[in-house]
Amino acid sequence: xxxxxxxxxMGAKQWSxxxxxxxxxxxxxxxxxxxxxxxxxxxxxxxxxxxxxxxGGTLYPLLTRYEVAGWIAVEWRVGAGGPxxxxxxxxxxxxxxxxxxxxxxxxxxxxxxxxxxxxxxxxTALTTETAKS
Numbered sequence: 001x002x003x004x005x006x007x008x009x010m011g012a013k014q015w016s017x018x019x020x021x022x023x024x025x026x027x028x029x030x031x032x033x034x035x036x037x038x039x040x041x042x043x044x045x046x047x048x049x050x051x052x053x054x055x056g057g058t059l060y061p062l063l064t065r066y067e068v069a070g071w072i073a074v075e076w077r078v079g080a081g082g083p084x085x086x087x088x089x090x091x092x093x094x095x096x097x098x099x100x101x102x103x104x105x106x107x108x109x110x111x112x113x114x115x116x117x118x119x120x121x122x123x124t125a126l127t128t129e130t131a132k133s
Contacts, residue, residue: 014052025062026105027051029090029098032072036089039063063088071097 024046031037031045042063043054066072071094076084090098 013050020051023105024051024054024058025066026098026101028059028062028066029071029094029101032088032090033095033098036075036087038085038087042088066094069097070094 027046027049028042031042037045039056039059043056043059046054063072067074067088070091072088073091075087075089077087079085
């Protein structure tokens with residue numbers, strides 16, 4: 001029931017916070033693969049692609065961690081009629097990390113889907129089936 005309520009909030013799909021925590025970093029790297037951009041544009045792109053609203057308190061610490069890790073580079077650019085903006089871009093190390101994380105995510109989600117699509121084979125399920133015979 002909670003999931004149904006979360007989905008109705010503001011008419012957009014609201015993903016589990018656990019799922020968002022697991023996927024957000026990879027999706028931010030993928031967004032940056034399109035070219036240099038700034039934090040607000042990353043959040044807007046993720047929202048446009050169905051992730052819901054990503055708050056600055058979630059996004060900016062992640063970007064800082066990625067900068068410290070050497071996955072993204074920062075460049076200040078003059079804004080169009082406004083203050084400078086902090087543009088972010090993937091480094092070569094960041095592109096390598098994106099490739100690695102994407103492969104790992106595909107393996108992981110494949111494992112989860114295979115488990116969900118198959119008949120349970122745990123000892124409990126086998127014991128239950130044996131007891132029915």
